[in-house]
Amino acid sequence: MSLESMFKLRENKTTVKQEILAGVATGLTMMYICIVNPLILEAGGAPFPAVFTATIVSAAVACFVMGFWANWPIGLASGMGLNAFVAFAVCGAMGYSYEEALGACFVAGVIFLALTLTGVRETLVNAIPHSLKLAIGAAIGGFLAMIGFQIGGITVNSDATLVTLGNIKDPTVILCLLGVASIIILDKLKVTGGLIITLLGLSIIGWVTGLQELSGFVSTPPPLSLFFAMDIGAALSIGMLSVVGTLLFVDFTDTSGTLVSCANLMKKVDNKGKVKGIGRAMMADAVGTVVGAAAGTTTVTSYIESGAGIKQGGKTGLTAVTVGCMFLLALFFSPIAISIPKWADAPVLIAVGFMFLEGLRNIDWQDVTESSPALLAVFAVPYTYSIAVGIQLAFLTYIITKWCTGGSKDLSIPVYVIGAACLIAFLI
Numbered sequence: 001m002s003l004e005s006m007f008k009l010r011e012n013k014t015t016v017k018q019e020i021l022a023g024v025a026t027g028l029t030m031m032y033i034c035i036v037n038p039l040i041l042e043a044g045g046a047p048f049p050a051v052f053t054a055t056i057v058s059a060a061v062a063c064f065v066m067g068f069w070a071n072w073p074i075g076l077a078s079g080m081g082l083n084a085f086v087a088f089a090v091c092g093a094m095g096y097s098y099e100e101a102l103g104a105c106f107v108a109g110v111i112f113l114a115l116t117l118t119g120v121r122e123t124l125v126n127a128i129p130h131s132l133k134l135a136i137g138a139a140i141g142g143f144l145a146m147i148g149f150q151i152g153g154i155t156v157n158s159d160a161t162l163v164t165l166g167n168i169k170d171p172t173v174i175l176c177l178l179g180v181a182s183i184i185i186l187d188k189l190k191v192t193g194g195l196i197i198t199l200l201g202l203s204i205i206g207w208v209t210g211l212q213e214l215s216g217f218v219s220t221p222p223p224l225s226l227f228f229a230m231d232i233g234a235a236l237s238i239g240m241l242s243v244v245g246t247l248l249f250v251d252f253t254d255t256s257g258t259l260v261s262c263a264n265l266m267k268k269v270d271n272k273g274k275v276k277g278i279g280r281a282m283m284a285d286a287v288g289t290v291v292g293a294a295a296g297t298t299t300v301t302s303y304i305e306s307g308a309g310i311k312q313g314g315k316t317g318l319t320a321v322t323v324g325c326m327f328l329l330a331l332f333f334s335p336i337a338i339s340i341p342k343w344a345d346a347p348v349l350i351a352v353g354f355m356f357l358e359g360l361r362n363i364d365w366q367d368v369t370e371s372s373p374a375l376l377a378v379f380a381v382p383y384t385y386s387i388a389v390g391i392q393l394a395f396l397t398y399i400i401t402k403w404c405t406g407g408s409k410d411l412s413i414p415v416y417v418i419g420a421a422c423l424i425a426f427l428i
Contacts, residue, residue, distance in 0.1 A: 007071055007316040014315045019073070022314025023322020025195045026075045028340065029305040029348050030323065033059070033077045034330050035338045037297065044087030045098040046296070049222030052334070054296035056327045057224065062288025062300045063324030067317030070280035073309050074262055075323040076288050079301035081386065082250055086298045090243055096234070101243070102226070102293050103235030108247040109289030109299070116286045122279035125256045127414030132394055133269060134359040135374030137261030139381035139390050140304050141356025144349045146382040152176035152346030172211055172343040175202055179347030187311075187351075195308050195348050202344035212344075216335035226296025249425050251299050253388040255285050258302040264359050265310045284320075307352040369405055373398035392422035 003009065003016055038051035055078050062076035090101045115121045128136075149155040153173040158164035166173055179198050186194030206212030234240060259282070263275045270276065281302070288300030309319050360378070364370045373394045381390030399419045402410050 003318060006068075007318045009316060009318070012315040014313065016318065018313045019316055019318035020322050021193050021196065022073060022309035022312040022319040023075075024326065025193075025199075025312040025348075026073075026303075026306050026309030026314070026319065027323045027326030028196065028199050029308045029345055029352075030059075030075050030077055030303055031326075031330060031338075031340055032342070032345065033080070033303075034327070034334065036080070037078045037083055040083045040087050041098070041298065042087075044091030044101065046087075047225065050225040050296050053222050053224050053331065054226055054292065056221075056331050057295050058288050058292030058297055058300050060324040060327040061291045062284050063320045063327065065287045066281060066284035066302075067320035067324065069283060069317075070277060070320075071317035072259075072262075072277070072281045072284075073266070073314035073316060073319030074259065074281060074284070074306045075303045075309070075320060076284055076300055077303055077327070078292060078297045079251065079254060079299050081254070081388075082247065082299045082301070083297075085246065085250070094243070096240070096243075097231070099229050099231045100234040100240070101298070102230035102296065103232045104240050104243045104247060105298050106230050106232060106290060106293035107235045108244050108251065109286060109293055111244075111248060112251065112286040113283075113290060116279065116282045119279060121252070121256075121282050124252075124414050124418055125260065125278055125282075126274045127412050127418070128256070128260065129370075129398060129410065129415065130269075131363050131370040131374045132377065132391075132398060133260045133275075134264065134363050135377040135394060136257040136387075136391060137264045137359045138357045138374075139377040139379075139394075140257055140261050140387060141307075141353040142378055143353070143382045143385075143387065143390075144304055144307070144356065145353030148346040148349035148353060151342040152350070153343060154346075171209075172206075172341070175205060175211075176343045176346045179344065180350050183347055183351040193312065195312055195351070199340070199344055199348055202347070203340050206341045206344060207339065212339060212341040214335070214339045218332055219334050221331040221334075224295055228294055229296060230293055246425075247299055249421055250388045251285070251289070251301055252421075253391045255282065255301045257387050257391055258304045258306070261304065261356055261359075262302075262306055262310060265307065265355070266315065304356075305349070305352070307356060308348050311352055311355055369398070369401040369407055373401065388425070392425055395419050395422045396426075 037055045038048045042048045059077035086101045153166040155163045156166040182198045207214040268276045292300045377390045377394035
């Protein structure tokens with residue numbers, strides 16, 4: 001079977017070259033997870049080398065499912081936030097072992113798989129009001145831009161104002177800002193590969209000037225020593241119910257937000273707010289989570305950095321397959337992957353964040369019960385540093401304002417179900 005027939009390239013008005021470039025763009029912006037995820041989970045008692053390999057293997061499997069099964073250009077890996085929840089809350093404050101936490105991730109993944117196969121997850125996502133679908137994308141765009149400003153050193157912490165201007169004289173900050181300008185200029189001039197050109201260009205400058213150390217080129221992959229080390233019995237205990245429930249809800253909201261945002265960019269959302277083919281796309285993170293827990297890492301989710309590849313022209317699963325292949329290569333070329341400076345990633349995140357904000361123009365600004373919950377999500381996600389919390393606040397506000405202004409006809413049973421889950425999440 002040819003790549004054309006497998007990924008329907010002609011039908012999607014794309015080419016092999018365009019899809020591979022898009023996959024490289026997404027892959028480069030996601031490489032940090034190979035190191036950051038094991039670093040975070042190491043704080044929860046997990047061995048770094050085993051988690052490093054588990055992170056890459058589960059990400060590759062999930063990307064291949066997304067590419068070959070769903071034919072969507074989305075990259076997946078162990079979710080940031082959820083890994084911190086496991087390390088600092090489940091293994092830290094609650095005192096569970098890392099193997100018990102893996103068991104909870106595995107159980108949550110199996111439940112997600114069942115909800116996906118039965119179509120429940122697709123029904124819930126398609127029930128999200130159109131204005132909130134647009135808002136979630138914009139909110140995540142603001143979140144990405146904010147993260148980019150932080151890791152690029154453009155903004156720093158401040159006791160007086162929470163954030164303030166960083167050291168604008170720092171050469172890495174200057175390079176970061178020039179990187180943003182570079183991406184905008186290359187995009188305006190319609191230069192193919194603008195994101196990759198900028199990211200690699202900044203990295204090379206960093207390595208040559210000594211602003212970033214190049215750790216090496218090739219290394220031997222560590223073994224999967226945590227393979228099937230999960231304690232499923234502990235995960236099924238009464239005490240772990242809240243942990244499994246939290247993993248389920250946060251993954252649902254994070255993944256839904258990411259997929260809906262990317263679907264908006266790919267024009268996969270119809271005028272009724274229904275997302276075409278999202279059921280198959282959801283299968284990828286469910287399978288990835290089950291495989292990830294079995295391999296030794298936490299919940300796998302869709303990554304908003306996929307917007308970099310979509311911005312680069314990625315339209316099909318070949319982009320996701322390329323991302324998966326890049327993860328596997330990282331097993332052997334990890335020194336290069338971990339040597340990409342964060343301030344070189346930052347311009348890509350900022351530029352992609354700007355792109356996601358475009359959806360705001362399609363919100364009904366004449367109806368305050370549509371626009372205000374949407375804006376609440378836009379501000380709450382970056383300010384609370386949580387996609388899940390932003391979506392929860394927006395949903396609850398949407399339901400309350402509709403009810404109090406005679407708009408209850410706009411509320412469906414699935415919307416109430418999601419609203420109830422949001423309320424329970426806050427109470428817990």
